[in-house]
Amino acid sequence: MLLLLAVVQTSPGRVKPRSLLPTPPPSQNIVLVLADDMGVDLVNVYGEAPNPPCTPNLDQLAAGGLLFRNAWASPVCSATRAQVLTGRHGFRTGVGDVLTPMSPGLALTEVTIPEVLTGYRSAALGKWHLHGNLGLFHPLDSGFARYAGAIAGQVPDYFAWTKTVDGVSASSSVYATTDTADEAISSAQTLSEPWFLYVNFNAPHVPLHTPPSSLCPSSSCTTSYCATNPPSPTVPDGTKALVEALDTEFGRMLSALRVIDPDVLVFFMGDNGTAAMASQSPFLGSHAKDTLYEGGVNVPFIVQGPGVATGECAALVSATDLHKTIAELAGRVSSAEDSVSLVPYFANPAHASIRASVYAETFQPIGGPPFTSHVRAVRNERFKLIRETGAADELYDLQVDPFEASDLYPPTPGSLAETNYDTLVAELVALGVD
Numbered sequence: 001m002l003l004l005l006a007v008v009q010t011s012p013g014r015v016k017p018r019s020l021l022p023t024p025p026p027s028q029n030i031v032l033v034l035a036d037d038m039g040v041d042l043v044n045v046y047g048e049a050p051n052p053p054c055t056p057n058l059d060q061l062a063a064g065g066l067l068f069r070n071a072w073a074s075p076v077c078s079a080t081r082a083q084v085l086t087g088r089h090g091f092r093t094g095v096g097d098v099l100t101p102m103s104p105g106l107a108l109t110e111v112t113i114p115e116v117l118t119g120y121r122s123a124a125l126g127k128w129h130l131h132g133n134l135g136l137f138h139p140l141d142s143g144f145a146r147y148a149g150a151i152a153g154q155v156p157d158y159f160a161w162t163k164t165v166d167g168v169s170a171s172s173s174v175y176a177t178t179d180t181a182d183e184a185i186s187s188a189q190t191l192s193e194p195w196f197l198y199v200n201f202n203a204p205h206v207p208l209h210t211p212p213s214s215l216c217p218s219s220s221c222t223t224s225y226c227a228t229n230p231p232s233p234t235v236p237d238g239t240k241a242l243v244e245a246l247d248t249e250f251g252r253m254l255s256a257l258r259v260i261d262p263d264v265l266v267f268f269m270g271d272n273g274t275a276a277m278a279s280q281s282p283f284l285g286s287h288a289k290d291t292l293y294e295g296g297v298n299v300p301f302i303v304q305g306p307g308v309a310t311g312e313c314a315a316l317v318s319a320t321d322l323h324k325t326i327a328e329l330a331g332r333v334s335s336a337e338d339s340v341s342l343v344p345y346f347a348n349p350a351h352a353s354i355r356a357s358v359y360a361e362t363f364q365p366i367g368g369p370p371f372t373s374h375v376r377a378v379r380n381e382r383f384k385l386i387r388e389t390g391a392a393d394e395l396y397d398l399q400v401d402p403f404e405a406s407d408l409y410p411p412t413p414g415s416l417a418e419t420n421y422d423t424l425v426a427e428l429v430a431l432g433v434d
Contacts, residue, residue: 027119027330028306031184031197031257032267032322034084035246035300036077036127036205039274041283042243043300049283053240054221057251058302061268065304066349071317072358072379073272075289075296077153078129079362080271080319081200085112085130085142087323087336089359091433095130096363096371098153104367105132106142114143116327116334117196121145123187126180126200129153132366137167144198145191148183150176155202158209175212177203177246181253188260194330199253204242206275208235211245239278265305265329267322273297282403290362292377292386293404297360303346313349316358316381317342356380357427378427383420387428395421 041049045059045067073080074090082088082095088110090096095106114122124139126149131138139147148165155161155176163172163179172179184199210233216226225233225240233241250268257264273296276285287293301317324341327334338359344351363374375388379398386394395409395417411417428434 027117027194027332029188029194029196029257029261029264030267030326030330031188031199031254031264032084032113032269032326033199033201033250034081034127034269034271035201035243036203036271037239037273037275037278037289038204038243038246038270038300039272039279039283039288039295040270040298040300041274041279041295042204042240042270046300049280051223051240051280053243053247054217054224054226055243055247056217056220057247057254058268058300060251061254061266061304062302064310065266065302066308066310066346067312068301068303068317068345069312069314070358071269071299071301071319072297072360073270073299073319074360074362075272075291076362077127077271081128081130082106082110083319083338084269084322085198086110087320087334087339089320089338089431090361090363091369091431092338094367096361096368096374097366099129099132099366101133101152103132105134105138106130108134108141110142111334111336112143113198113323113326114145114196116323116332117330118332120194120196120330121191122196122198123147123183123191124198124200125149125183125187126176127151127153127202128200135167136164136169140166146187148187149180149200150202154205155207157207158202158211175215177201177211177215177242177249181249184253185256188257193261196326196330197257200271201246201250203246204239204278208233208238208242211241215245215248217244217248235275235277236280239275263306265308266303267326268300268302269319269322270299270301273299284403287404292360292362292375294384294398294402297377303342308346309349311349313345315342315345315349315351315353316355316379318355318358318360353381357424359427359431359433361433374433376428376433378424380420380424380427383417383424385421385424385428387434393421395424 078099123146226244229241276288287295324334324339
């Protein structure tokens with residue numbers, strides 16, 4: 001087949017080749033939602049924390065869809081967002097930590113989800129945090145037809161922040177969580193179908209604040225941190241209040257999208273674990289966001305839509321898997337080498353494991369290798385290895401020690417732990433990151 005290429009002008013001084021292959025037939029509308037600093041302990045339906053926030057809309061999403069227990073992201077936001085959009089690990093994309101304005105951004109040579117979804121109109125809304133030094137047009141240069149949101153990593157104030165719309169920035173006083181939901185609804189109403197919405201809430205990332213009372217959960221919740229939030233809440237309670245406001249706006253957004261398309265396919269994921277100061281026992285602050293322990297990388301992941309079974313799935317999932325999964329559901333093809341399609345689980349949550357292991361990492365410098373520091377983690381169904389530059393390995397049996405309190409390294413010779421340790425080291429070798 002003859003491959004034709006066109007040069008598409010996306011922003012001043014930037015060009016990017018774009019395929020002109022025949023456009024596939026129309027496909028279903030898809031929305032992918034990421035929450036910021038939201039581990040499994042902050043979603044009521046996961047039942048893994050003793051005093052979770054009230055999240056009726058996320059609970060309802062799980063009740064009508066498929067909840068994954070063992071989904072892994074990076075322990076920091078920029079790295080996860082790069083994984084999601086490219087289907088590739090950070091050591092390949094160069095994004096292995098939090099990007100600053102001076103960091104190299106996600107390279108425009110990377111093939112993102114919207115670029116795979118030929119024939120779709122795609123919009124990125126809310127937090128971006130992948131542009132680094134590549135400028136305010138970066139979302140458009142990366143395949144999206146529209147961008148509106150807080151392009152940097154954190155808003156200084158949810159009620160006073162800088163909003164960027166298609167490369168142009170201005171001050172906004174609209175509550176940031178509400179603005180993201182509003183932009184998602186507006187995009188679904190104005191974009192031609194099929195559309196792909198990449199929706200990124202800033203919540204529950206700091207700064208802590210009292211959310212608008214109108215966003216507190218309804219009286220159906222027996223406990224609400226938003227409704228009783230004092231002027232100076234503890235960090236855990238203040239974080240839960242932000243989650244509850246997010247849940248309300250997520251529910252409003254999803255209801256509006258379903259008016260437009262009752263069959264919209266919905267993905268919800270956290271970008272990394274809960275922040276250390278917001279973590280509560282049995283989740284440890286020392287094992288939270290920014291670490292490769294489960295509290296830093298195990299995130300909520302729920303899928304709902306036509307053809308998706310209801311229930312739970314224990315399969316190992318990586319943030320990279322969104323790339324091939326969404327491509328397959330849209331009838332497109334992804335060649336991302338670190339991604340696998342999760343579609344078989346949608347029909348049968350007990351489907352044989354597709355992944356033998358999952359991998360996560362952080363490293364410096366951005367854009368490497370070579371790396372001056374590199375922390376890697378790999379797990380299989382039961383055991384987990386953490387390897388850090390200049391430190392001893394750590395080995396955990398997650399079946400009996402889910403909060404990683406007992407390091408088994410070095411493993412007893414001839415033991416099950418040693419056999420699994422050798423298997424996990426081989427996984428790192430195969431990836432080229434040992």
